[in-house]
Amino acid sequence: MKTILLIHGPNLNRLGKRDAQHYGSVTLSDIENLVRDEARKADIEVKAFQSNHEGELIDFLQAESESAAGIIINPGAFTHYSYALHDAIKDTGLPAIEVHLSDIKKRETWRQMSVIAPACVLQISGKKEQGYVEALAELQKRI
Numbered sequence: 385m386k387t388i389l390l391i392h393g394p395n396l397n398r399l400g401k402r403d404a405q406h407y408g409s410v411t412l413s414d415i416e417n418l419v420r421d422e423a424r425k426a427d428i429e430v431k432a433f434q435s436n437h438e439g440e441l442i443d444f445l446q447a448e449s450e451s452a453a454g455i456i457i458n459p460g461a462f463t464h465y466s467y468a469l470h471d472a473i474k475d476t477g478l479p480a481i482e483v484h485l486s487d488i489k490k491r492e493t494w495r496q497m498s499v500i501a502p503a504c505v506l507q508i509s510g511k512k513e514q515g516y517v518e519a520l521a522e523l524q525k526r527i
């Protein structure tokens with residue numbers, strides 16, 4: 385059975401309470417269950433992790449990537465400035481898909497740029513929780 389990593393960065397533990405206009409009303413566990421249910425159909429195991437701390441996200445990637453086939457990651461605001469997270473994703477050598485609930489290209493100028501994107505095979509943005517289902521389908525083609 386293949387394993388994929390589903391990683392969420394800072395403030396995404398607040399989904400459901402946070403800025404519904406941009407992020408919708410689903411909670412983080414709703415998203416994790418959605419991805420797990422879809423993955424189960426393809427016999428894929430999902431290891432989910434959320435942290436508000438950059439170093440913890442990097443530690444998780446370093447610890448888990450050797451036994452994983454791919455990554456789905458919403459890096460939250462780290463998207464826009466964490467070169468360390470970029471390097472950690474790239475260093476795994478795994479196909480990674482970057483997901484954003486909101487359409488970052490239509491928001492503040494500083495939010496439109498992703499330093500994570502060059503370490504990923506694809507960016508999916510603005511499709512709310514459906515973006516994760518699409519990410520899983522795209523990842524399956526690459527693992």
Ligand code: DQA
Nearest residue numbers: 395458460461484485486495
């Ligand atoms: C986000 C977009 C980021 O700019 C923001 O900091 C988030 C969530 C999204 O899912 O739309 O925390 O990654």
